[in-house]
Amino acid sequence: MFQINENYQKLPGSYLFSTIAKKVNAYQQANPDKNIIRLGIGDVTQPLAPAIIDALHKSVDEMGHAETFRGYAPDLGYEFLRKAIVDNDYKQRGCQVEIDEVFISDGAKSDSGNIQEIFAESNRIAVCDPVYPVYVDSNVMAGRTGTYDKGTETWSNVIYMPCTAENNFVPEFPKETPDMIYLCLPNNPTGTTLTKDQLQQWVDYANRVGAVIIYDAAYEAYISEDDVAHSIYECEGARTCAIELRSFSKNAGFTGVRLGFTVVPKDLKCGDVSLNAMWARRHGTKFNGAPYIVQRAGEAVYSDEGKAQLKEQVAYYMRNAKTIKEGLKDAGYTVFGGVNAPYIWLKTPDQMTSWEFFDYLLENANVVGTPGSGFGPSGEGYFRLTAFGNYENTLKALERIKAL
Ligand code: MLT
Numbered sequence: 001m002f003q004i005n006e007n008y009q010k011l012p013g014s015y016l017f018s019t020i021a022k023k024v025n026a027y028q029q030a031n032p033d034k035n036i037i038r039l040g041i042g043d044v045t046q047p048l049a050p051a052i053i054d055a056l057h058k059s060v061d062e063m064g065h066a067e068t069f070r071g072y073a074p075d076l077g078y079e080f081l082r083k084a085i086v087d088n089d090y091k092q093r094g095c096q097v098e099i100d101e102v103f104i105s106d107g108a109k110s111d112s113g114n115i116q117e118i119f120a121e122s123n124r125i126a127v128c129d130p131v132y133p134v135y136v137d138s139n140v141m142a143g144r145t146g147t148y149d150k151g152t153e154t155w156s157n158v159i160y161m162p163c164t165a166e167n168n169f170v171p172e173f174p175k176e177t178p179d180m181i182y183l184c185l186p187n188n189p190t191g192t193t194l195t196k197d198q199l200q201q202w203v204d205y206a207n208r209v210g211a212v213i214i215y216d217a218a219y220e221a222y223i224s225e226d227d228v229a230h231s232i233y234e235c236e237g238a239r240t241c242a243i244e245l246r247s248f249s250k251n252a253g254f255t256g257v258r259l260g261f262t263v264v265p266k267d268l269k270c271g272d273v274s275l276n277a278m279w280a281r282r283h284g285t286k287f288n289g290a291p292y293i294v295q296r297a298g299e300a301v302y303s304d305e306g307k308a309q310l311k312e313q314v315a316y317y318m319r320n321a322k323t324i325k326e327g328l329k330d331a332g333y334t335v336f337g338g339v340n341a342p343y344i345w346l347k348t349p350d351q352m353t354s355w356e357f358f359d360y361l362l363e364n365a366n367v368v369g370t371p372g373s374g375f376g377p378s379g380e381g382y383f384r385l386t387a388f389g390n391y392e393n394t395l396k397a398l399e400r401i402k403a404l
Pocket of ligand 1: 040041042043109132188
C-alpha cells in the first residue's frame, strides 16, 4: 500500500490567498449586488506595456514559421534574456553576476518554494515574522519544520524573527543559529525594508555563522530611497552566502504571463560542492524552460521603451500606495510601508484581530485586504492593503474606509 508524504498533513488550513478567495466568493454569492474592491492578493491590474505586447506578437509570429519556430527552450534560459538580466539588473548596479549564474524560471513563487530542495532536511530555517507563507509551507512539505503549535501558530523547528512596529520592522539576529535565512526585501507583507548597511550586516552574519540567505527581491522595482539595495549582491561578501530570487510579476505585470529567475553564484559552496551546479542539475531535471515567447517578452522589459513604460507603471502603483497611506493616516490609522514597496501595512483599529478587521472591512466597506496574522503570529493586529488595484478603485476603497 502506498504511503503519502505525511508532512502535507501537518499544514494547517489552506494556502492564505486561497482561503481569502473562498471567503470573498462566498460573500459575493450571498450579496450579488455588492461591488467588492479587491486589495487583497498582490495581483497587478494594469495591462502589459506596449513594448512587451510587441515582443509577444513578434515572437508568436516566429513560432508560426518553420525557419523561426522554437521547441524546448534551453532549460536554464535563453542567453538573450540572461544577458539582458546580467547587464541591466547587475552590471549596471556594480554587482558581479555572470550569465551562467542566472536561471530563468516560470516565476519567483515556484523558485522560492523549490529552492529548499537542494538543502538538507536537517537544516534549520529562520524567517521574518510576518512572512510570505510560501517559505514556511514549502519547508513544512519537506519535513524541515518540526511540529505545529496551534496556540502560538508556530513551528517547533523554525526560528522566527519578529518584525513589528516596536523594532521598526528590522529583524534581529536570532539567538539560535539558523542554516537558511529567508529575507524578502522590500518586504512582503509589511512594505518596509532595510537600508543597505543593515543588509550588509545580515550578509556578514550569514558568512560568519555559515548560513545561506535566500533573498527574495521581487519588489525591488518599487524602491524609491537611495540607501536601499536593489540586489543583495550590492553587499560585499554576498556571493559566498546568498541566492537571489527575482520576479517579472510586480515590475512588469507578468503575474499571468509567468517569468522569474534565480541567481546562484558559483562562489556559493558547501565544502567543495557548488550550489550553482546543484541548482543547474535540479533545474535540468525538473524544468523544461520558460516559453520562448515569454522570454522574449522578458527581454523587452530591458529595452529602452520597455524601461520607460514600466517606470510609468510602477509610478502608477506607487501613486496608489501614497493615496492609501495618506488616506488612512487622515482617517486616524497607523500605517507603515508604501514608500519602497506596493504594500501598506496598517494597525487594525479598536484592538480588532486581523481576521475580525478582514470581516468588518468586507461587510461594511466591501473592500478586501489581507489579514496580517495570515503571514505569521507577529502579523496579528495588522492588515495589508495592496497598491496593485486600479487608481479609481483605490480612491473608492479609501472613501469607503474613511466613511466607516
Ligand atoms: C501576495 O499577495 O503576497 C503575492 O501576490 C503573492 C505572490 O506573489 O505569490
